[in-house]
Structures are given as C-alpha cells and as structure tokens.
Amino acid sequence: MSTGVSAPATAEQAVFETILRDLNPGQRAATSHGDTPLLIVAGAGTGKTATLAHRVAYLIARGVPPGRILLLTFTRRAASEMLRRTDALLRSVAADAEGSAARALTDGHVWGGTFHAIATRLLRMHGESIGLPPGFTVLDRSDAEDLMHAVRTGLDLGGTRRRFPQKGTCLDIYSRCVNAAEPLAHVLETRYPWCRDDADGLKALFAGYVERKEANHVLDYDDLLLFWRGMLADPALGPVVRGRFDAVLVDEYQDTNALQADIVALLRPDGSGVTAVGDDAQAIYGFRAATVRNILDFPTRFPDATVLTLERNYRSTQPILDATNAVISQAAERYEKDLFTDRQGGALPALVTCRDENEQADYVVERVLGHREQGMSLKDQAVLFRAAHHSAVLELELERRGVPFVKYGGLKFVEMAHVKDLVAFLRLAENPHDSVAALRVLGLLPGIGPRTAGTLAATLAEGTDFESWVGRDVPSATSVLWPDFVALMRTLASAPASDVAGQLHAARAFYAPLAEHRYDNASARLADLEQVEALGTRFADRTRFLTDLTLDGPHWTGDFAGPPLLDEDYLILSTMHSAKGLEWRAVYVIHAADGNIPSDMATGDAAEIEEERRLFYVACTRARDVLYVTHPLRYYAVGRGRSDSYGYALRTRFIPDRMLPLFEASQAAPDASPADEAAPVVATTASIRAMGSAMWE
DNA sequence: GAACGGACAGTTTGG
DNA sequence: CTGTCCGTTC
Numbered sequence: 014m015s016t017g018v019s020a021p022a023t024a025e026q027a028v029f030e031t032i033l034r035d036l037n038p039g040q041r042a043a044t045s046h047g048d049t050p051l052l053i054v055a056g057a058g059t060g061k062t063a064t065l066a067h068r069v070a071y072l073i074a075r076g077v078p079p080g081r082i083l084l085l086t087f088t089r090r091a092a093s094e095m096l097r098r099t100d101a102l103l104r105s106v107a108a109d110a111e112g113s114a115a116r117a118l119t120d121g122h123v124w125g126g127t128f129h130a131i132a133t134r135l136l137r138m139h140g141e142s143i144g145l146p147p148g149f150t151v152l153d154r155s156d157a158e159d160l161m162h163a164v165r166t167g168l169d170l171g172g173t174r175r176r177f178p179q180k181g182t183c184l185d186i187y188s189r190c191v192n193a194a195e196p197l198a199h200v201l202e203t204r205y206p207w208c209r210d211d212a213d214g215l216k217a218l219f220a221g222y223v224e225r226k227e228a229n230h231v232l233d234y235d236d237l238l239l240f241w242r243g244m245l246a247d248p249a250l251g252p253v254v255r256g257r258f259d260a261v262l263v264d265e266y267q268d269t270n271a272l273q274a275d276i277v278a279l280l281r282p283d284g285s286g287v288t289a290v291g292d293d294a295q296a297i298y299g300f301r302a303a304t305v306r307n308i309l310d311f312p313t314r315f316p317d318a319t320v321l322t323l324e325r326n327y328r329s330t331q332p333i334l335d336a337t338n339a340v341i342s343q344a345a346e347r348y349e350k351d352l353f354t355d356r357q358g359g360a361l362p363a364l365v366t367c368r369d370e371n372e373q374a375d376y377v378v379e380r381v382l383g384h385r386e387q388g389m390s391l392k393d394q395a396v397l398f399r400a401a402h403h404s405a406v407l408e409l410e411l412e413r414r415g416v417p418f419v420k421y422g423g424l425k426f427v428e429m430a431h432v433k434d435l436v437a438f439l440r441l442a443e444n445p446h447d448s449v450a451a452l453r454v455l456g457l458l459p460g461i462g463p464r465t466a467g468t469l470a471a472t473l474a475e476g477t478d479f480e481s482w483v484g485r486d487v488p489s490a491t492s493v494l495w496p497d498f499v500a501l502m503r504t505l506a507s508a509p510a511s512d513v514a515g516q517l518h519a520a521r522a523f524y525a526p527l528a529e530h531r532y533d534n535a536s537a538r539l540a541d542l543e544q545v546e547a548l549g550t551r552f553a554d555r556t557r558f559l560t561d562l563t564l565d566g567p568h569w570t571g572d573f574a575g576p577p578l579l580d581e582d583y584l585i586l587s588t589m590h591s592a593k594g595l596e597w598r599a600v601y602v603i604h605a606a607d608g609n610i611p612s613d614m615a616t617g618d619a620a621e622i623e624e625e626r627r628l629f630y631v632a633c634t635r636a637r638d639v640l641y642v643t644h645p646l647r648y649y650a651v652g653r654g655r656s657d658s659y660g661y662a663l664r665t666r667f668i669p670d671r672m673l674p675l676f677e678a679s680q681a682a683p684d685a686s687p688a689d690e691a692a693p694v695v696a697t698t699a700s701i702r703a704m705g706s707a708m709w710e
Numbered sequence: 711g712a713a714c715g716g717a718c719a720g721t722t723t724g725g
Numbered sequence: 726c727t728g729t730c731c732g733t734t735c
C-alpha cells in the first residue's frame with residue numbers, strides 16, 4: 014500500500030481510477046490486467062474497441078512509453094479510431110493530473126496500424142540487413158496478378174491449348190500456401206481439387222513468380238508478413254526488432270492467419286505483454302486463410318494466459334439482440350456466449366419481403382428518408398450487403414432521388430484502371446526494376462504491345478535509371494511520343510520526392526491525351542485523376558504516397574468524385590466485410606436471400622456456410638436501434654440487354670421459420686395485388702422456352 | 711511478328 | 726466494366 018504521503022502515488026492512483034471509471038467489471042479487469050498474456054473474448058458490441066483503447070491508455074499511464082506499444086488492427090480505420098479514443102482519454106486524464114505526469118502521458122506515438130502497414134514500416138527500417146532492396150515497392154492484389162500472368166505466359170502455361178488455373182486462382186493458391194503455412198499438395202487436395210493435376214505447373218509458376226518479385230525489387234502482400242516473420246526469426250535481427258516493443262495488442266484476433274499468429278508469438282515469445290481481442294462468432298476471413306484456431310489455441314500457445322469474456326452488450330436493443338443471438342446460436346460450433354443488454358425497449362427487427370430488387374431499393378430509400386425526418390441523420394444509417402454489386406440498383410435509386418451516399422468495399426478508387434495507370438508512372442520512377450509498373454506504363458504508348466514493352470522493361474532493369482531509353486529505337490507509331498515520355502520519366506526519377514502533387518501533375522499532363530484516346534468516358538476519368546493529384550498534396554513524400562495508396566487507399570466509391578466533405582451528411586453503403594467493427598443506429602441488411610447470403614459461391618462445404626452465417630451475424634449485429642432485413646422474391650436475369658426472364662429466391666436459410674417470432678414480418682408494398690402474392694408464378698419465360706426447345710432438340 | 715479494334719463473357723468477400 | 730479471344734492491319 015501507499016505510504017499515504019507520496020503525492021505521485023496518489024496522483025497515479027487517480028489517473029488509473031479516471032481511466033477505469035466508465036468501465037464495467039469485465040472491461041476493468043481486461044484494462045488493468047498485468048503483463049501476462051491476455052485473451053479477451055468479446056462478443057459483438059461489448060465495448061471491445063473501448064476496452065482496447067482503455068488498455069493502451071492504462072499501459073501508458075503505467076509507464077510504458079507510447080512508442081513501445083504496438084497496436085495491430087484489421088484496417089487503418091480501426092487503428093485511427095482506437096488511437097483517437099486513447100488520445101482523448103489520456104488528454105482528459107492529463108487535464109486532471111499534474112503537469113509532469115501530463116507530459117509523459119501524451120509524449121510520443123503508439124505504433125498503430127494493420128499487420129501489413131506495420132510490416133512495411135519495419136521492413137523499411139530494418140529490411141536492408143536481410144538483403145531487402147531499400148527502395149522496394151509493394152504490389153497490390155491486381156499488380157500481383159499481372160506479374161503472375163506475365164510469368165505464366167513466359168512459362169507457356171496459360172495457352173489456350175491446355176486448361177490452367179486463372180491468374181487469380183493461381184495467386185489464391187500461392188497466397189493460401191504462404192499464409193496458412195500449408196504445403197501446395199495439401200492446399201490443392203483440400204481446397205482446389207480441380208487443380209490437382211496442375212501441381213507441377215503451379216510449382217514452376219510460383220518459383221518464377223518469387224524470382225521475378227526479387228528481381229523487380231517488389232514485395233506482395235504476403236511477402237510483407239513473410240519478411241516480417243523472417244526478420245523476427247533471425248538470430249541477430251530478431252532481438253533488435255523484438256526489442257522495440259514492450260506491449261503488443263491485436264484486434265480482431267479471430268481473423269488473423271497462421272503467419273500473423275507466428276509474428277505475434279515471435280514478437281513476444283513468452284507471451285508477456287500480449288493482448289489479443291476477438292470473437293470466434295465473428296470470424297469472416299477464412300477465405301484469406303484466417304483461422305479461428307488462433308483464438309482457440311491461444312491458451313495452449315501461452316500457457317499462463319488469462320482468458321476474459323465480455324458479454325454485456327452496449328450497442329443493440331434487446332429485441333435486436335434476441336434475433337442475432339438466435340442467428341448465431343445455430344452455428345455448428347462456437348464458444349457459448351449469451352449477450353445481454355439493459356436496452357430493453359425497441360421494436361422487433363423487421364423482416365421485409367419485396368417483390369423484386371426495385372421494390373427493395375424503393376423500400377430502403379423510403380425508410381432511410383423517413384428516419385432522417387425523425388431526426389436520424391444519414392450518417393447514422395447504413396445499408397449492408399454481401400457483394401459489392403448488390404447495391405447497384407439501390408445506388409441508381411439514391412442518385413435519382415438525390416440522396417448522397419458513400420460506398421465502402423468493392424472496387425476501390427485506386428483500383429480503377431485509369432488511376433492505376435497514372436500512379437504507375439510514379440511507381441516506375443520510384444522503382445525502375447518494377448516490371449509490372451513498367452509494362453503498364455509502356456503499354457499505354459501507341460505502337461507498344463506486350464512484346465515490345467517486355468524488351469524495353471528488361472533493358473531498363475539492367476541499369477538503375479532511364480538513360481538506356483534515351484534515343485532508343487522504337488516502333489514508328491511510338492517515335493513521336495517517345496522522347497517526351499523518356500523526358501517525363503527522367504524528370505520524375507530525379508524530381509524531389511517531396512513534390513508528389515507536382516509529379517502527379519506532370520504524369521497527368523502526359524497521360525491525359527492517351528486516356529482520352531483509350532476511354533469513351535474520358536472526362537469522368539480525367540476528373541478522377543485530378544482527385545488523385547489533390548490526394549498527392551496530402552503526402553510528404555512519394556514513397557509514403559505509393560505505400561499508403563497500396564496498403565490503405567481511399568475506400569470510397571459512389572456518387573462522389575472524391576472524399577465527401579466532412580460536414581456533409583451521407584448514407585453509408587458497405588459490404589458486410591467492410592462493416593466489421595462499425596455500428597449505426599439503423600442498419601438495412603439487403604438481399605438476404607439464399608444465393609446471396611450464403612453466397613452461392615460459398616456453399617461448397619459446411620465450413621464455408623458457417624462462415625457465411627457468421628458474416629450475416631456480423632451484419633445484423635451492427636444495428637443499435639433498428640434493424641431491417643430485406644429480401645427480394647424475384648431476380649431478373651442478369652446480363653446484357655433487357656431480359657424478361659427471372660427466377661425466384663428464398664429467404665436466407667439463416668432465418669428459418671422457427672425464428673420468425675423474433676422478427677416483424679411484412680411486405681414492402683402491402684398494396685400488392687392479392688393475386689400476385691397468393692399464387693406465386695413458378696414458371697419463367699426461360700423455363701418455358703427451355704421446355705419448348707426440349708421438344709425439338 | 712506484333713499491335714490494335716471489335717466482340718463477347720463473367721463478375722465474393724480484402725490487406 | 727474489365728479481361729480475353731480473334732480477325733485484321735501495320
């Protein structure tokens with residue numbers, strides 16, 4: 014106990030008390046837990062983010078320097094949210110405390126970010142000692158596919174004669190092997206049985222891919238983790254990297270993979286200072302080799318681990334919780350958790366049947382505007398769906414009615430072809446060995462196809478600058494532009510790295526006429542490029558710009574050409590995956606039909622269906638006050654042209670009939686003609702035509 | 711031989 | 726809307 018007169022001790026006590034003040038007993042225990050390994054199993058809405066933020070604050074108050082705390086999250090959005098809360102907490106604590114204590118609390122920065130972003134930072138600092146080129150650049154998913162494709166073509170594996178897995182599939186298989194630490198044969202056997210016969214080809218392909226990455230001075234997403242682990246496993250370098258951190262906190266631990274769990278264990282071999290937070294009921298990244306085993310095995314990996322469970326839900330009303338508890342209770346295996354709340358009031362979640370997608374869109378827009386009239390801003394509401402394209406009809410309706418929205422997930426701004434084109438100029442200037450960037454940029458020039466581009470890229474890679482391109486013999490169609498192009502590249506390569514916007518401007522000036530020739534809707538695309546240039550002004554140097562764009566580019570798409578103004582109100586549209594960790598007062602889960610959730614792309618085995626169930630659970634548990642689950646009965650045939658054929662869809666299997674009492678079931682348009690609803694037509698024009706053709710075939 | 715333009719098909723989730 | 730295939734043009 015304190016001697017009673019020591020003022021600092023008292024002040025310290027006061028600081029701890031302030032940090033713990035607003036927490037419940039479970040959160041308090043987690044926040045103030047000592048140095049032994051800690052696993053917090055936290056149900057949806059139980060204040061997981063708050064607890065982690067408080068724990069970081071508590072560690073700092075206890076004297077751990079902020080710069081020695083590593084906070085690993087799943088998205089940068091989550092990291093900045095958590096750090097913001099930690100910071101606010103420390104500031105309020107510091108305001109009460111004495112001056113010297115206050116300074117210590119707000120001094121220095123916590124290392125916060127995704128595994129990939131932190132890996133990049135550490136590799137830039139220490140990578141050279143394991144032979145990593147200092148100027149390495151990072152390939153995003155589509156760059157990696159491009160490289161895989163180039164290698165496959167080089168090995169003559171992709172020809173039309175033989176069937177060989179698509180480049181995307183090849184990359185998935187490769188990535189699975191690396192992230193799950195499973196041998197190729199096993200991955201093929203268990204997950205890609207139709208590629209079993211291509212094992213030899215894939216091995217050759219992967220070897221070539223790895224070789225090319227090395228020669229190109231590039232790392233893909235998987236490499237970032239692989240090299241981070243490699244540094245930690247090195248007897249000389251490991252202790253150096255490890256020695257940077259006293260505490261490692263991992264959010265969304267259920268969605269980490271074997272490689273990431275290794276990294277955590279290598280950072281803190283005895284587990285001291287490790288805090289992992291997760292919920293096995295919300296594991297939704299199995300397709301990316303995440304494994305719930307990391308949570309389940311945590312106590313085995315760290316025998317002196319403490320496991321705490323948070324069950325008190327602060328987010329949702331009891332009726333919403335009853336429904337979501339029922340959804341997850343059907344899961345085949347899980348840690349029993351029963352979430353409860355004090356928020357007893359509130360309506361049953363709505364389960365709304367719509368005749369078709371258009372009616373669903375109408376219904377959602379009506380409800381959104383209705384809630385807004387009652388004082389719920391658009392930002393307090395979100396529409397969630399399984400796949401990015403599921404919001405297409407809704408987006409049109411929102412645009413038609415002038416409702417602003419921002420869409421998360423799906424094709425990102427930086428993944429659009431013209432944006433990638435522009436950025437590729439800077440990437441090539443940054444790293445002339447990057448053949449993916451080189452091929453992309455060269456391919457833009459008239460007269461240059463894959464072949465010529467390959468030769469030119471190879472010449473470039475022999476040197477370190479663009480001299481070898483000066484005065485080079487190029488196809489006649491290229492010769493007019495070539496000198497300007499080479500001049501541009503030389504300018505970019507020698508330009509001060511700090512002037513990102515200036516470099517983008519120069520590249521844009523060169524690229525604009527090429528884009529106009531290439532695209533029909535060039536003006537819209539050129540407007541996007543101005544946004545990229547504006548984005549560039551926010552970065553201090555080119556390396557950061559390129560890295561951040563690759564690892565965490567802007568996520569918005571939709572009716573905004575750029576980021577919405579902060580004071581503007583807008584509706585959130587998001588994939589269920591991107592909604593993870595977030596919450597809104599009103600949530601609309603649309604397309605809750607079998608085939609969409611569970612996606613018929615993911616009904617291969619029981620484990621996949623279980624993951625879809627958890628995904629649906631994640632979506633529904635985002636709701637605080639009101640939850641709508643809607644599903645159209647009728648889906649018109651997709652594809653080009655107007656087709657009058659359609660099929661029927663059933664309500665998602667995750668809400669079986671016996672769960673109906675937990676919902677308020679209704680029709681989106683109660684005025685529908687009774688005949689239409691009473692006897693649903695089962696025939697489709699397609700099925701009738703099929704019957705017809707069956708007669709004469 | 712290489713590039714280009716037109717036609718056509720497929721399209722989960724994400725760092 | 727992008728990737729891919731194929732016939733035509735340089």
